[in-house]
Amino acid sequence: MQIKDDHYTRLLQGLAYTVIILGSLACLIPFLLIISASLTANESIIKDGYHLIPAQFSVEGYKTVFTFPDEVLRAYGVTLFTTVTGTLLGLFFMTMAGYVLARKDFKYRNTFSFYIYFTTLFGGGLVPWYIMITKYLHLTDSYGALIFPGLMTPFLIILMKNFIRSAVPEELFESAKIDGAGDFKIYWRIVLQLSMPGIATVSLFLALAYWNDWFSSSLFINDPHKYQLQFHLYNVINSAAFIANMGAGTGVSLGSDLPTESTKMAMAIVVTGPILFLYPFIQRYFVKGLTIGAVKG
Amino acid sequence: MKKKTGRRSLVTLTTAALALSLLAGCGGNNNSGNSANGANSGTDGNKDTAAATDSTTSMAAPAETGIDTSKKVELQFYMLGDAPKDLPVIQDEINKMAQEELNATVKFNYTSWTDWDQKYKLLLSSGQAIDLIFTADWTQYQSYAKRGAFLAIDDLLPKAAPELQKFVPESMWEDVKVDGKIYTVPATYKEYVTNGFVYREDLRKKYDLPVPKDLASYEAYMDGIVKNEPDMMPMSLNSDIGNNLHYIYTELNKMIGALPYGMGVKYESPTTVYSYWGSDEQKEELKTMKRWADKGFIPKNVLNIKDTMQDPVTSGKAASMFGDNPTRYNDMKMKISTTHPEWELAYSPFGLTTGYATPVHPIHNGFAIPKSSKNPERALAFYEKLVLDKRYNQLTQYGIEGKNYTVEDGYYKLVGTSASNGFSREGMNGWAWRNPEFMLFDKGFDGVKAIFDELDKIQKPDLFLGFAEDYSSYQAEKAALEQVEKQYLFPLEAGLVEDIDKGLETFMQKAKQAGLEKIQTEWTKQWNAYVAEKGIK
Numbered sequence: 001m002q003i004k005d006d007h008y009t010r011l012l013q014g015l016a017y018t019v020i021i022l023g024s025l026a027c028l029i030p031f032l033l034i035i036s037a038s039l040t041a042n043e044s045i046i047k048d049g050y051h052l053i054p055a056q057f058s059v060e061g062y063k064t065v066f067t068f069p070d071e072v073l074r075a076y077g078v079t080l081f082t083t084v085t086g087t088l089l090g091l092f093f094m095t096m097a098g099y100v101l102a103r104k105d106f107k108y109r110n111t112f113s114f115y116i117y118f119t120t121l122f123g124g125g126l127v128p129w130y131i132m133i134t135k136y137l138h139l140t141d142s143y144g145a146l147i148f149p150g151l152m153t154p155f156l157i158i159l160m161k162n163f164i165r166s167a168v169p170e171e172l173f174e175s176a177k178i179d180g181a182g183d184f185k186i187y188w189r190i191v192l193q194l195s196m197p198g199i200a201t202v203s204l205f206l207a208l209a210y211w212n213d214w215f216s217s218s219l220f221i222n223d224p225h226k227y228q229l230q231f232h233l234y235n236v237i238n239s240a241a242f243i244a245n246m247g248a249g250t251g252v253s254l255g256s257d258l259p260t261e262s263t264k265m266a267m268a269i270v271v272t273g274p275i276l277f278l279y280p281f282i283q284r285y286f287v288k289g290l291t292i293g294a295v296k297g
Numbered sequence: 298m299k300k301k302t303g304r305r306s307l308v309t310l311t312t313a314a315l316a317l318s319l320l321a322g323c324g325g326n327n328n329s330g331n332s333a334n335g336a337n338s339g340t341d342g343n344k345d346t347a348a349a350t351d352s353t354t355s356m357a358a359p360a361e362t363g364i365d366t367s368k369k370v371e372l373q374f375y376m377l378g379d380a381p382k383d384l385p386v387i388q389d390e391i392n393k394m395a396q397e398e399l400n401a402t403v404k405f406n407y408t409s410w411t412d413w414d415q416k417y418k419l420l421l422s423s424g425q426a427i428d429l430i431f432t433a434d435w436t437q438y439q440s441y442a443k444r445g446a447f448l449a450i451d452d453l454l455p456k457a458a459p460e461l462q463k464f465v466p467e468s469m470w471e472d473v474k475v476d477g478k479i480y481t482v483p484a485t486y487k488e489y490v491t492n493g494f495v496y497r498e499d500l501r502k503k504y505d506l507p508v509p510k511d512l513a514s515y516e517a518y519m520d521g522i523v524k525n526e527p528d529m530m531p532m533s534l535n536s537d538i539g540n541n542l543h544y545i546y547t548e549l550n551k552m553i554g555a556l557p558y559g560m561g562v563k564y565e566s567p568t569t570v571y572s573y574w575g576s577d578e579q580k581e582e583l584k585t586m587k588r589w590a591d592k593g594f595i596p597k598n599v600l601n602i603k604d605t606m607q608d609p610v611t612s613g614k615a616a617s618m619f620g621d622n623p624t625r626y627n628d629m630k631m632k633i634s635t636t637h638p639e640w641e642l643a644y645s646p647f648g649l650t651t652g653y654a655t656p657v658h659p660i661h662n663g664f665a666i667p668k669s670s671k672n673p674e675r676a677l678a679f680y681e682k683l684v685l686d687k688r689y690n691q692l693t694q695y696g697i698e699g700k701n702y703t704v705e706d707g708y709y710k711l712v713g714t715s716a717s718n719g720f721s722r723e724g725m726n727g728w729a730w731r732n733p734e735f736m737l738f739d740k741g742f743d744g745v746k747a748i749f750d751e752l753d754k755i756q757k758p759d760l761f762l763g764f765a766e767d768y769s770s771y772q773a774e775k776a777a778l779e780q781v782e783k784q785y786l787f788p789l790e791a792g793l794v795e796d797i798d799k800g801l802e803t804f805m806q807k808a809k810q811a812g813l814e815k816i817q818t819e820w821t822k823q824w825n826a827y828v829a830e831k832g833i834k
Contacts, residue, residue: 042612043612046604046608046609047614125421126419127419127423130423131423135423135425137425209689218411222406225379226406231411235379235410236412238409238410239378239379239409239411240605241605242410261608290445
């Protein structure tokens with residue numbers, strides 16, 4: 001019996017390891033390919049294709065990226081700024097909203113909940129959204145256009161509300177009140193302290209959304225100095241593709257140097273690099289927050 | 298007790314809302330403060346700035362134009378593509394002059410090439426105050442004009458830009474008309490974007506191959522390449538089969554331009570419309586492509602190739618291109634001359650084979666004033682300056698002389714390299730206000746000019762780009778048909794299908810299901826109306 005058990009355990013372990021190894025290889029190899037391509041001479045990429053080990057070593061790609069490091073660095077700055085500000089502000093607003101909606105003694109709780117819930121089902125669509133932000137809020141070319149749209153995500157508010165409702169017993173509000181705490185104090189000192197896992201979850205979602213955002217830049221930003229990182233990268237690659245493909249029928253000249261394959265790859269590495277190094281260190285907190293959040297919420 | 302807490306939470310919520318709106322306000326102010334951006338292009342903003350400048354510059358605007366320039370305005374200029382790095386410097390210089398002469402400043406906005414068509418649509422449909430926007434056949438000038446997105450400038454021209462009206466030939470004004478009205482200022486620079494064979498002359502000489510002049514000689518050339526240079530691709534191709542094989546083939550067969558939905562119209566007989574799809578002519582094309590694929594000219598994975606068309610040629614992987622326009626051929630030639638001087642690239646324009654070449658149609662490059670413009674008069678007057686005033690024109694096309702470029706023996710020369718220079722030639726994408734009288738060319742452009750001169754001898758006007766298709770009645774069918782094309786026609790056109798007849802039959806059947814007949818009838822009706830209206834025979 002004992003031996004048989006061991007046998008199965010070992011089989012399971014072997015299987016698990018194989019799956020994990022295959023899985024991580026599937027994730028790693030494309031990335032290695034990008035690293036390798038970024039270190040290959042451009043002509044060699046076009047002629048021989050991509051290889052795991054550079055066929056013709058060259059750092060030309062990185063040289064091109066760093067000819068104007070200010071562009072990349074500025075885009076970094078913008079993304080960092082919007083991510084940090086957006087996440088902090090968003091957290092504040094959403095936990096507030098969640099807390100208010102979780103309080104059973106708030107009279108218009110259902111009306112507001114429905115109002116928020118309704119927007120997850122029916123949206124005005126792209127054009128009204130665009131008109132709202134450009135014509136009424138006048139946010140074209142401002143950081144506001146990058147930050148505001150993400151501040152009150154209905155889904156995250158509902159998540160927060162449910163989390164607070166389950167994590168903070170209602171009796172706590174009353175007892176705190178008896179002890180002389182005001183509504184804001186209850187929110188700040190009690191609700192926030194008790195819903196840390198929920199906050200971690202929401203902040204993960206928020207931060208990722210801000211870090212990966214490129215669409216807001218694409219729509220609302222005309223000034224290249226305010227491009228977000230992802231959009232900057234996307235745009236460089238797209239312009240090259242556009243000019244190369246559309247040029248045939250339009251007479252657009254290829255006069256200026258287009259980024260080559262190796263430059264594109266080098267740029268991808270430069271852009272993803274820091275978050276890659278950062279992620280393993282923060283990741284464990286995220287995992288904890290997500291699991292606790294999942295179990296309780 | 299319960300009621301009280303309820304009210305308090307409400308207070309908290311309103312505080313939050315207030316804080317939010319406060320922040321929104323900050324953002325807005327910031328924005329208009331640091332870049333004087335047109336977000337506040339309402340009259341209030343204009344008044345403020347007008348008041349501020351009135352005292353300092355005291356209206357130095359001369360009354361040479363027949364328009365009222367007493368109020369200072371900021372023009373919103375929308376361009377396609379990416380802004381050059383030195384744009385702020387150029388914009389300041391332009392504004393110094395424009396402020397004095399027109400009492401107006403201008404802000405150049407760029408859409409970037411990413412999702413530009415969606416953004417273009419939003420800009421025009423959201424009713425933002427825009428004063429000038431780029432137009433071209435490929436940005437659907439005609440359909441936007443038809444739908445009322447632009448302002449008709451017929452009456453405005455003699456008043457705001459009389460010189461410009463005289464400068465642009467009458468025939469061009471006529472050609473850009475949509476429903477009898479002018480909606481765009483066309484560009485007067487004549488260029489050819491017609492195709493031609495691009496091939497390696499050194500290899501041709503080395504193996505004694507024929508000069509590619511038509512389909513037969515091109516095929517013989519590629520045969521020779523496959524035999525002698527087995528490692529090379531005989532022609533450069535990528536997944537954009539429609540543009541890189543099919544339309545080039547039909548251009549060589551004297552079809553007028555890239556017609557949609559399998560419509561066929563020949564240059565010699567523009568009033569005869571037929572269905573190219575399913576015709577013997579198309580079968581001939583598909584057979585040719587099948588033969589080319591069998592001979593190894595078209596790679597098996599062609600639908601997955603994402604390289605640009607030029608890179609394989611400039612890196613020596615491919616020996617030719619089925620077709621490209623003279624300007625881009627020249628760019629490639631220049632590139633090769635620095636990286637591989639021992640190679641030789643040559644070009645034979647299709648015009649020499651077909652017997653005619655068409656310069657670009659006037660709607661190919663232009664600027665329109667959107668309906669939402671607050672200052673159409675000033676915008677047009679400013680645009681006149683861009684085209685006809687040498688200082689404005691050269692500043693916006695080439696940058697600052699001495700800093701961005703120099704002129705040597707009448708040739709344009711970039712200072713430094715395009716990576717270190719913040720404003721390369723035509724860096725602002727101002728193709729539409731090119732003025733042939735002020736244009737400076739790179740020495741390498743002589744090659745293109747030589748080709749243009751040759752094509753000039755056989756030029757015939759392109760009468761057909763003025764056609765404005767109105768697909769509102771068959772929008773759904775159009776979308777469905779595009780899917781069918783991608784799935785069933787592209788493999789046929791790439792010579793990847795074994796049985797052509799059967800493949801074509803399947804495609805035609807699916808296309809009919811998608812509503813091909815309805816589209817073709819409607820399109821033919823519109824086309825006939827167009828040729829009748831323009832008196833084309």
